[in-house]
């Protein structure tokens with residue numbers, strides 16, 4: 001599922017589908033209120049290498065890819081563990097293209113407020129994927145590793161995980177992200193001064209140059225007719241058919257009157273889809 005933030009901060013979703021041999025991008029928002037049907041065809045193809053696989057790991061990969069691809073390494077989920085400088089990266093080209101480039105440390109409001117790290121060029125995509133209703137960039141680092149080291153220190157006092165059930169029910173705390181950004185920045189300054197962040201200090205001091213970056217709160221409005229009161233999720237591995245009336249789309253979830261489904265979870269799954 002792809003997404004785009006429109007000028008009025010509303011999110012529009014598209015679904016990548018195959019029609020015969022052709023890949024099409026079907027706008028999804030228009031199906032709100034209509035019946036939809038998703039049926040797993042009992043075939044999984046690895047999103048890394050394409051081969052058939054009995055089980056999907058890490059949201060779409062086969063077992064060999066899980067063990068070998070840089071994008072499946074532990075340091076992707078935990079950037080503070082980046083081991084590029086030790087010369088043990090699984091794929092240096094991947095690292096230069098995806099890790100050793102500007103990263104953002106951000107605050108987002110999904111249900112509670114959380115802190116996170118992402119490649120700067122895709123921060124908006126990241127916020128939509130989480131189902132954040134608002135987010136703000138706090139600072140920029142030159143590499144993923146540095147962002148990870150700082151995030152770990154900051155996450156000691158705050159959440160770095162999304163509560164997806166509360167996110168889907170739209171139970172969102174009241175927080176002013178501009179104010180929170182200021183609080184985080186002063187913490188980072190303290191961390192730098194006290195050198196609590198390990199790693200060559202000169203690197204981190206360089207980071208301080210970007211502490212005064214201007215940034216604005218990005219608000220996000222999702223196409224939702226009705227939020228669920230109770231969350232029941234579909235599991236295509238147990239029951240291949242998910243159907244119902246589409247009540248909304250938030251994060252990577254389709255919300256139906258019969259339950260919710262996390263489409264990201266089924267990367268590599270061959271499904272047939274009936275819309276409207």
Ligand SMILES: [Zn+2]
Nearest residue numbers: 046049062065
């Ligand atoms: Zn594979």
